[in-house]
Amino acid sequence: MTLISDSRAASRTSAFAVGADDGLFRAIERALDNGTGTVFVLDSAGRAVGTLTLEGGRAAILAGRHLDPLTAADVMEQGVDRTADPATQSVPVSAVLDAEGRLVDVVLRGDSSFVPVAEPDLGHAEMRNLMDAYMSTWISSTGDYIRTLERRFAARTGNRHGIATSNGTTSLHLALVALGIGPGDEVIVPDLTFAASINTVIHAGARPVIVDVDPHTWCLTPEAIEAAITPRTRAVMPVHVFGRPAPMTDIMAVARRRGLYVIEDCAEAHDAHWDGQPVGSFGDVSSFSFFANKIMTTGEGGICVTNSAELAERMRMLRDHGMRPERRYWHEEPGFNYRMTNMQAAVGCAQLDRLDDFLAERARVHHLYARVLDGIPGVAMPPAMEARARPVVWFACATVPAERRAQLIQACRAIDVDLRPFFNCLSVMPPYRPYARPCPNAYLLSQSGVNLPTSRRVDERLAMRIADVFRSVLA
Numbered sequence: 001m002t003l004i005s006d007s008r009a010a011s012r013t014s015a016f017a018v019g020a021d022d023g024l025f026r027a028i029e030r031a032l033d034n035g036t037g038t039v040f041v042l043d044s045a046g047r048a049v050g051t052l053t054l055e056g057g058r059a060a061i062l063a064g065r066h067l068d069p070l071t072a073a074d075v076m077e078q079g080v081d082r083t084a085d086p087a088t089q090s091v092p093v094s095a096v097l098d099a100e101g102r103l104v105d106v107v108l109r110g111d112s113s114f115v116p117v118a119e120p121d122l123g124h125a126e127m128r129n130l131m132d133a134y135m136s137t138w139i140s141s142t143g144d145y146i147r148t149l150e151r152r153f154a155a156r157t158g159n160r161h162g163i164a165t166s167n168g169t170t171s172l173h174l175a176l177v178a179l180g181i182g183p184g185d186e187v188i189v190p191d192l193t194f195a196a197s198i199n200t201v202i203h204a205g206a207r208p209v210i211v212d213v214d215p216h217t218w219c220l221t222p223e224a225i226e227a228a229i230t231p232r233t234r235a236v237m238p239v240h241v242f243g244r245p246a247p248m249t250d251i252m253a254v255a256r257r258r259g260l261y262v263i264e265d266c267a268e269a270h271d272a273h274w275d276g277q278p279v280g281s282f283g284d285v286s287s288f289s290f291f292a293n294k295i296m297t298t299g300e301g302g303i304c305v306t307n308s309a310e311l312a313e314r315m316r317m318l319r320d321h322g323m324r325p326e327r328r329y330w331h332e333e334p335g336f337n338y339r340m341t342n343m344q345a346a347v348g349c350a351q352l353d354r355l356d357d358f359l360a361e362r363a364r365v366h367h368l369y370a371r372v373l374d375g376i377p378g379v380a381m382p383p384a385m386e387a388r389a390r391p392v393v394w395f396a397c398a399t400v401p402a403e404r405r406a407q408l409i410q411a412c413r414a415i416d417v418d419l420r421p422f423f424n425c426l427s428v429m430p431p432y433r434p435y436a437r438p439c440p441n442a443y444l445l446s447q448s449g450v451n452l453p454t455s456r457r458v459d460e461r462l463a464m465r466i467a468d469v470f471r472s473v474l475a
C-alpha cells in the first residue's frame, strides 16, 4: 500500500482528482495518466463527491453522451471508496478524506484486482495521437505517424532506416527473406526464446539450428555459435532474452569472420546496451516487437532497423506485396502484406516519447522484487551481468526450485497474482526437436524461471504479498 503523505500528498492528489465542472475528456486523460483508470470528482470546496472510472467514461462515449456538454459530475458514480475499508473497494485507489470530506490524500492498491504479468501503460498522449490518426482518415499504412515512428525509432537504436511492420514476427520473417535466406540455408537460434524466433526461420524455408544459451547471460555465446557453424550456415539470430543483451561485439566478430548475416531479435530488450551500443545497432537487420506486453507497445506491431539503404529498400518492397513504391501494381517478386497501420504508429510515437520512463519504472519493479525476495531459500534474481552489458527489464524474472514452481504459480493464482513460467525451451517441443543440439542450460532455466508481474501498479504491498507466498511455499 502506498500512502502518499505530507507535502507530496497535495501535489499527488491532483493526479487523482478533477473538478465537478471539468469536462469528460479531462477526467479520462487524468485517469489514464495516473495509471489506475480512476479519478475522484471534487466539488468547489474540494469535497470528493464521486468517482469516475475509465469504464464509466467508455460507456458514456459509446452512448454518444460526449456530444452533449458533459462534465465529470455527469458521468461519475456518486460516492467514493475510503481507505477505512480497503477490502471492499472496487477501484485500485482509495480516497483519504478529512472531516469535511475533502480529498487530502490517496492510497494506491496495486493488488485490488487480478494482477496480470503485464499491462500496457497507455496515457493521454497515446489517446490524442490515436484520435488524430483516426480523424485524419489515414488509418491504413500510409501516414505521418508511420514515417515518424520509423525515423525516430531507427535513430534511437543507432540505425539509419526503420521499416515498421504488423508485428515482431513478420519483422523477423521480413529480415530473413530480405537477406535472401531460404531453402538449403541454416540459421543458428538460441534454445531459450519465444517460438517466433525459430518459426520465422522455418517459414523462410531455412533450417534452424538450436544452440544452448549461457547460464549467466541466458543468451547465445560466440563459442556456441562457432561450434554450430556448418558449410550451410548463413545467419545467426541472437535473442536478447528478457532484456538481457547477448555479447554482440564478440558475436559480430565471429559472424564477420565466418561470413554470416546477423539478425538481432530485440523483441524483449528495447534500449538494452552492449559495449555502450544499443541492441539492434549491431546486426545486418534487427527486429523489435511492440506487442501489448512489450516495453513499449502499438497493440500489435514491430519494426526492422538497419543501416543498409539497400536492405531497407528491399524490406519496404517485400512488406508491401513486392511492389516498388514508385511503380504501383508492378510486383518485383511475391511479397507480403506486413504493414503497420498509421493508428498503431500513432500510439507508438507517444510510447517512444515515454520509453525512458517505462524503463525506469520496470527497473524500479525489478529492484523492489530483488529486495523483498532476498534470502528466500532457492530463489535467485537473474545473475548480474558484466560491465559491458546494460540490461533492461522486460518482465521481472526470478529462478526458483523447479520442483516447486507449479505449486508457487498456483499459490500466487490463489491471491489473484499471475506468476508465469518461463517459455518452454524450443528443444523439448515436438516441432523443433529435430533441429536441436543438447541444451542443458536452457532446459534448466526454462524449468526454474518465473516472470513476475511487471507494471507500474506493482507496489511495496503487492511485492510483499508475493514474497509471503514464496516464503510459505519454499520455506
Ligand SMILES: Cc1ncc(COP(=O)(O)O)c(C=O)c1O
Pocket (backbone or CB within 6 Å): 167, 168, 169, 170, 193, 194, 196, 197, 239, 265, 267, 268, 289, 290, 291, 300, 301, 302
Ligand atoms: C523473442 C521474441 N521474438 C519475437 C516475438 C514476436 O513478436 P510479436 O508477438 O510482436 O509477433 C516475441 C514476442 O513475444 C519475442 O518475445
